[in-house]
Every structure is written in C-alpha cells, then in structure tokens.
Amino acid sequence: MLKHFLVPEKDQVLVSEEKARAGTQAVFEKMGIPADEAASCADVLLTSDLRGCESHGISNMLRAYIASYGDGSYNAHPDVKTVRESSVTATWDGDRGLGLHLGPRAMNLAIEKAKEHGMGAVAVKNTRHFGMLAYYVMQAIEQDMIGMAMVSAGGGAQVPTNGAEPAFGTQPIAWGAPADKMPPFVFDVATTQVAANKLALTRRIGSKIEPGWIANLDGSPIMEAVDVPEFGSFRMLPFGGTRENGGHKGYGFAAIADIMSGILSGNGPGFIAEKDYSFFVMAFNVEAFIDTNEFKTDMDKLLTKLANTTPAPGHDRVYYAGLPEHEETEIRRRDGIPYHKEVVDWFNSMSSELDLGMSMP
Amino acid sequence: MLKHFLVPEKDQVLVSEEKARAGTQAVFEKMGIPADEAASCADVLLTSDLRGCESHGISNMLRAYIASYGDGSYNAHPDVKTVRESSVTATWDGDRGLGLHLGPRAMNLAIEKAKEHGMGAVAVKNTRHFGMLAYYVMQAIEQDMIGMAMVSAGGGAQVPTNGAEPAFGTQPIAWGAPADKMPPFVFDVATTQVAANKLALTRRIGSKIEPGWIANLDGSPIMEAVDVPEFGSFRMLPFGGTRENGGHKGYGFAAIADIMSGILSGNGPGFIAEKDYSFFVMAFNVEAFIDTNEFKTDMDKLLTKLANTTPAPGHDRVYYAGLPEHEETEIRRRDGIPYHKEVVDWFNSMSSELDLGMSMP
Numbered sequence: 001m002l003k004h005f006l007v008p009e010k011d012q013v014l015v016s017e018e019k020a021r022a023g024t025q026a027v028f029e030k031m032g033i034p035a036d037e038a039a040s041c042a043d044v045l046l047t048s049d050l051r052g053c054e055s056h057g058i059s060n061m062l063r064a065y066i067a068s069y070g071d072g073s074y075n076a077h078p079d080v081k082t083v084r085e086s087s088v089t090a091t092w093d094g095d096r097g098l099g100l101h102l103g104p105r106a107m108n109l110a111i112e113k114a115k116e117h118g119m120g121a122v123a124v125k126n127t128r129h130f131g132m133l134a135y136y137v138m139q140a141i142e143q144d145m146i147g148m149a150m151v152s153a154g155g156g157a158q159v160p161t162n163g164a165e166p167a168f169g170t171q172p173i174a175w176g177a178p179a180d181k182m183p184p185f186v187f188d189v190a191t192t193q194v195a196a197n198k199l200a201l202t203r204r205i206g207s208k209i210e211p212g213w214i215a216n217l218d219g220s221p222i223m224e225a226v227d228v229p230e231f232g233s234f235r236m237l238p239f240g241g242t243r244e245n246g247g248h249k250g251y252g253f254a255a256i257a258d259i260m261s262g263i264l265s266g267n268g269p270g271f272i273a274e275k276d277y278s279f280f281v282m283a284f285n286v287e288a289f290i291d292t293n294e295f296k297t298d299m300d301k302l303l304t305k306l307a308n309t310t311p312a313p314g315h316d317r318v319y320y321a322g323l324p325e326h327e328e329t330e331i332r333r334r335d336g337i338p339y340h341k342e343v344v345d346w347f348n349s350m351s352s353e354l355d356l357g358m359s360m361p
Numbered sequence: 362m363l364k365h366f367l368v369p370e371k372d373q374v375l376v377s378e379e380k381a382r383a384g385t386q387a388v389f390e391k392m393g394i395p396a397d398e399a400a401s402c403a404d405v406l407l408t409s410d411l412r413g414c415e416s417h418g419i420s421n422m423l424r425a426y427i428a429s430y431g432d433g434s435y436n437a438h439p440d441v442k443t444v445r446e447s448s449v450t451a452t453w454d455g456d457r458g459l460g461l462h463l464g465p466r467a468m469n470l471a472i473e474k475a476k477e478h479g480m481g482a483v484a485v486k487n488t489r490h491f492g493m494l495a496y497y498v499m500q501a502i503e504q505d506m507i508g509m510a511m512v513s514a515g516g517g518a519q520v521p522t523n524g525a526e527p528a529f530g531t532q533p534i535a536w537g538a539p540a541d542k543m544p545p546f547v548f549d550v551a552t553t554q555v556a557a558n559k560l561a562l563t564r565r566i567g568s569k570i571e572p573g574w575i576a577n578l579d580g581s582p583i584m585e586a587v588d589v590p591e592f593g594s595f596r597m598l599p600f601g602g603t604r605e606n607g608g609h610k611g612y613g614f615a616a617i618a619d620i621m622s623g624i625l626s627g628n629g630p631g632f633i634a635e636k637d638y639s640f641f642v643m644a645f646n647v648e649a650f651i652d653t654n655e656f657k658t659d660m661d662k663l664l665t666k667l668a669n670t671t672p673a674p675g676h677d678r679v680y681y682a683g684l685p686e687h688e689e690t691e692i693r694r695r696d697g698i699p700y701h702k703e704v705v706d707w708f709n710s711m712s713s714e715l716d717l718g719m720s721m722p
Binding site for chain 1: 444445447448449450452478479480482484507520521522523524525526528536538546548550554555571573576579580581600601602605606607609610611612613614616617619620621623624625626627629630632633645646647649650651655656659660662663666667670671672673674675676678679680681682
C-alpha cells in the first residue's frame with residue numbers, strides 16, 4: 001500500500017486480532033444477525049484489517065454499517081431468492097442484505113458448481129456494501145480454484161474518460177489463483193485511480209493525493225498534489241487517469257463490472273440502481289482444465305520470478321499482488337492491528353452505547 | 362484511437378474492403394491454409410482494419426505471418442488436440458497454429474457449451490499470434506452472449522511495477538456485451554500502456570510517444586515525450602505507468618492473462634513459454650442469468666448514458682469502448698481502408714513475388 005494510506009506511527013494503537021474479531025462479531029450480532037453469520041461477516045472485515053487493507057476494515061466500514069442497519073437501509077435478515085439457476089450459474093435477489101453477509105454464501109455456491117462442472121458463477125442484485133473483494137477470491141483459492149469477483153457500486157463517483165458527469169462507482173474487480181509454496185496471487189483493485197475509502201483514509205491521516213487521481217466537477221483532471229476535497233466537490237477518474245495515460249482502460253473495466261454485476265444480475269446499470277449494489281462472483285476449477293499440481297507448480301515459477309525480479313533504481317524490491325498482504329497478515333497476527341487511535345476511541349464509545357461489553361485495545 | 366497512431370492523410374491510400382479481403386485471403390491460401398479457413402483468418406485481420414485497429418491488421422501482421430509460415434515456426438495445418446474437456450470447459454493443444462486461425466473455432470466451442478449449460482471456456486496452449494481479441498468477443502455478442510478473451514504473449518516486453526526485468530508480453534484482455542439498439546460494448550486493450558504494434562505504427566508515422574509509456578532497460582520510467590527507441594532498447598510499462606499512477610493495476614491484469622491463458626492451458630508462464638503463445642476465450646450466456654431482452658435494454662440505458670455524457674472542457678464527445686470502432690467501420694466500409702502507401706507498395710511487391718495476381722488499391 002502507498003504510504004499515503006498508512007496510519008502514522010504516533011497515532012497507532014495495536015489491537016489483537018482476537019479482540020478486534022470478537023468486538024466486530026458482537027456488533028453484527030447486535031444488528032440482529034445470527035451468531036454464525038455474524039462471525040462470517042466479522043471475518044471479512046478482520047481479514048481486510050489483517051491484510052493491511054484497513055480502508056475496507058473496521059475503521060471506515062463498521063460505523064457506516066451500524067448507521068445503515070439503524071436507518072433500515074440494510075436488512076439483517078435477508079430472504080435471499082433464487083431468480084434463475086442452471087448447473088453452472090445462479091442469479092439471486094439479495095433482499096437488501098449486506099454484500100459481505102451474502103458474498104461468502106454466493107462464492108460457496110459458485111465453488112460447489114465449479115467442483116461438479118468446472119466453473120460456477122453467481123450474480124446477486126439488490127444487495128449492499130461488499131467489503132474487500134479479495135476475501136471471496138481467497139475462498140476459491142482455498143479450494144484450489146481461480147476466483148473472480150466484481151461489484152457495481154452505484155453511479156455517483158467515477159466519470160467516463162473525458163466526461164464531466166459520473167456514471168459509475170469505484171467498481172472493484174478481484175482475481176486470485178492458488179500456488180504451491182508461494183503465497184497465492186490475490187489481486188483486488190478499484191477501477192478508479194484510488195478507492196473511495198482510501199481517500200477517506202488520507203483525510204484521517206492528513207496526506208495529500210497524487211496528480212491525476214481525481215477531477216474537478218467539470219471532469220477536468222486535477223494535475224497537482226492536493227488535500228482531498230470535500231466529498232461531493234470532485235469526481236473520481238478511472239485508473240490510468242487521463243486518456244493519454246490509459247484512463248480509457250480503467251473506464252472500460254468499470255463498465256465491465258457494471259455489466260457483469262449490475263446488468264447481468266437484473267439490478268440495472270449502477271447509475272440507475274445507485275445504492276442497490278450488485279455483485280458477481282465466479283470460480284474456475286483448475287482441475288477441469290489441467291492437473292492441479294502442474295498448475296500450482298507453474299504458479300510458483302511465475303510468482304518466484306516476479307518476487308525475485310531485479311528492482312528498478314530507487315526501489316528495494318518487486319512485489320506481486322497478494323505478497324505484501326500475506327506478509328502483513330503474519331506481522332499483524334503476531335503484533336496486533338495498528339488502528340488509528342481515533343478509531344479505537346470510536347469503538348469504545350460505540351461499544352458502551354450499544355452495551356456490547358467490549359473494549360479496545 | 363489517439364492521433365499518435367493515425368496514418369497521416371498525405372500517406373493514405375484508400376483500398377476497398379473487398380480488395381483487401383481478397384488479397385489477404387489469397388495470402389493465407391498461399392501459406393497452405395484451406396480456402397474456408399483462410400477466409401476466416403482474413404476476416405480477423407480485415408475486421409481489425411475496418412474498425413480502425415490497423416495495429417492488428419494487414420499493415421503490421423500479414424508480412425510477419427508470411428515470414429513465420431515461411432520459416433516453419435507457424436503450422437498451416439495444425440492438428441488440434443483436446444487435452445481435457447468437461448461440459449463447460451476445454452483445454453486444447455494448438456499444434457503451433459496461428460492464434461487467429463484457431464481462435465474463432467475455440468470461441469465457437471465456448472459458445473456451444475454456453476448455449477447448452479450457461480457458460481463455456483476454452484484454454485489453448487502451443488499457439489501463435491492471436492490478432493485483435495475484439496474479434497472473438499464479437500463472435501459471442503452475435504449470439505447474445507458476453508464474450509471474454511485473454512492472451513499470454515511471452516515474457517520479453519512488460520516489466521512488473523518497479524521491476525527492471527521483463528516478465529510478460531503485452532497480455533491483451535478483451536470483454537464485450539450485446540446491446541439492443543446501441544452498438545455493442547467491445548473493450549480490447551493491452552495491459553501495457555500501449556500495444557507493441559502501436560509503437561511500430563508510431564515509428565512508421567513519425568510521432569512521439571507519451572511520458573510514462575515505456576521504461577529504460579533498468580526499469581526506470583521514461584517521463585518525457587520521445588521517439589520510439591529501437592526495439593530491444595526499452596521495456597514496456599504496465600498500464601497506469603508508475604506505481605503512484607496505478608501501474609500495479611496493469612501489472613495485475615497482465616499476470617491474470619498469464620494465469621488464465623498460459624498456466625491454466627498448460628503452456629506455462631509466458632516468460633518460460635516465450636513465443637509459444639496461449640489464449641483463453643469464454644462465453645457467458647446472458648439468458649442463463651436473466652431475460653436477454655431485459656439485459657439488452659439495460660445495456661442500451663448504460664451505453665446511451667455514456668455516449669451522451671457532457672464532455673469535460675477541451676473535449677467534444679464522450680465515447681464508450683466499441684462506439685468509435687463501430688462508427689469507423691461504417692466509414693471504412695463506404696470509403697475504403699486508409700492504408701499507409703508503404704503498406705500498399707509492400708503488398709503489391711509481395712503479391713507479385715508470391716504470384717497472387719492481386720494488387721492494391
């Protein structure tokens with residue numbers, strides 16, 4: 001992760017995984033979600049925080065979720081309906097359930113179909129915030145499968161290349177594959193230059209954002225380093241940034257996430273569906289294409305090559321997607337998760353307000 | 362397409378689709394490919410030229426293909442073997458056949474499987490240059506399906522983010538979906554900042570390339586506008602360019618293309634397989650997930666919204682992937698394809714050398 005998003009050391013409070021997990025599960029239970037499902041929801045957030053992806057962990061999300069369960073926009077008891085189903089596909093109506101409440105279940109169905117037939121995909125409409133997509137592709141990786149996930153996240157943030165009006169959300173896409181001895185490849189990115197939650201982090205941390213990350217309201221890219229403006233006073237650029245720098249590629253992938261998640265699920269394009277998020281998860285059973293051991297050995301060859309690449313001047317090391325997160329998880333499991341002190345204060349006051357009987361650190 | 366890649370008007374020679382198609386098919390037949398398959402190969406190249414994607418049309422590719430059939434590295438009579446097959450997947454050994462010779466057949470099998478079961482995917486190892494990926498996703502679109510295609514194209518061009526040694530080729534990815542009244546969404550990009558063939562075009566045209574498109578041999582990005590250096594004296598950067606500008610996203614998608622095409626097919630990672638290209642094509646049957654008419658109506662809503670977006674200052678219009686290519690096809694079908702005069706000269710001398718009895722314009 002870029003230094004722009006790291007909590008400065010002086011503001012860090014280390015909290016053990018165990019304590020953070022118990023506190024998070026208690027919150028979901030308090031929202032009315034049954035204990036086993038609350039544990040699954042907490043696992044998605046904790047996995048984010050352990051991987052160093054705190055943009056999608058407790059810090060930003062938990063209080064937003066509490067507010068949304070509170071005002072009735074999230075349904076703690078979604079009655080998920082199967083709209084269509086085939087041997088390898090399914091379409092669900094998520095009944096306003098939180099994405100990370102339904103996501104693990106959807107990926108499990110995709111995996112089940114892939115186990116039997118080679119591939120499986122589930123498109124889910126009428127759902128809410130999805131959390132860190134890496135979580136779902138990691139479910140597939142654990143079953144020796146390739147995982148893929150996409151989200152259509154409304155239409156109010158991201159402008160098309162050279163456009164002044166937004167048409168998409170941040171539209172994340174994730175893809176992952178297992179290896180043998182090497183940590184797995186786990187790729188998870190916003191199709192904007194930067195995830196909205198990471199912009200929120202820079203504000204908490206007080207760091208500037210890079211030229212070409214966002215645009216003015218008229219669509220013109222802001223080409224200086226600036227403090228994050230107030231939400232609502234800027235647009236997000238597709239990854240790549242300007243057209244010359246390949247912004248049309250980010251824009252294209254954003255549209256793909258809208259098509260695969262929003263339109264294919266029946267949720268409709270994000271700019272119409274708005275806060276009715278939709279998602280698409282898929283599993284490819286490696287064994288259907290090739291001997292799984294051969295695949296994993298070749299993955300090791302690729303990932304070893306990448307991790308041992310001679311770095312360019314000014315850099316210590318070359319990474320691949322999933323490697324730094326794997327290393328960070330080992331550190332955080334051992335030392336605790338470095339939350340911002342403001343987050344810990346919030347947790348403790350919320351815990352006493354909701355009578356959770358939990359405290360950090 | 363950026364102006365960097367357009368043939369200057371003074372160098373253009375307009376050639377009718379009919380004449381270019383007949384000439385191209387005659388070349389493939391001369392290489393020993395049966396007439397119907399030669400017509401299919403020619404259709405891939407001509408579709409590129411009609412869409413304004415001349416980087417992947419006759420100008421760069423046909424003479425390269427002739428050389429490779431001539432020196433025996435391409436097999437004009439590939440004996441394609443099915444390595445594995447399930448109801449929705451297949452893995453083929455392409456027996457050194459040209460990618461665009463086998464690609465249409467592979468996508469047809471994916472479509473057939475998707476028709477019956479909802480999805481279909483075919484991974485092909487031991488093949489050669491694939492041409493314009495948009496072609497294959499357009500095959501799926503014609504059947505009211507979503508199409509996807511990826512290629513692993515060796516390991517000698519693209520550096521990982523912050524790396525000095527190349528690990529990938531240009532690793533293109535394409536995705537497309539049908540609409541009702543609007544031209545379909547057809548997205549096809551290199552995961553490098555720019556396709557290798559487009560760099561060749563800038564040399565023919567004499568235009569400079571943009572800052573952050575390529576790197577020095579030590580991996581440091583070249584941050585000025587420069588003439589394209591000699592091939593072999595630079596590295597290609599993943600799309601996004603530098604890490605701060607999101608280059609790790611292009612790098613991740615390049616790895617995905619290597620995994621889905623190279624490793625899943627059994628071809629191995631591109632940096633080992635080198636000129637043994639591999640590809641992956643997939644079809645998603647819309648009807649398996651949702652009523653096809655509802656899908657296409659929603660696609661129209663999205664594409665209409667995008668095409669009618671108020672442009673940012675300094676821009677006339679907002680496009681979506683596939684729209685300018687659709688418009689260009691109509692113009693070129695009517696007026697002819699504007700080849701560079703040097704390409705026409707080459708065609709005519711090659712034609713007389715190979716005794717094709719064809720001439721342009």
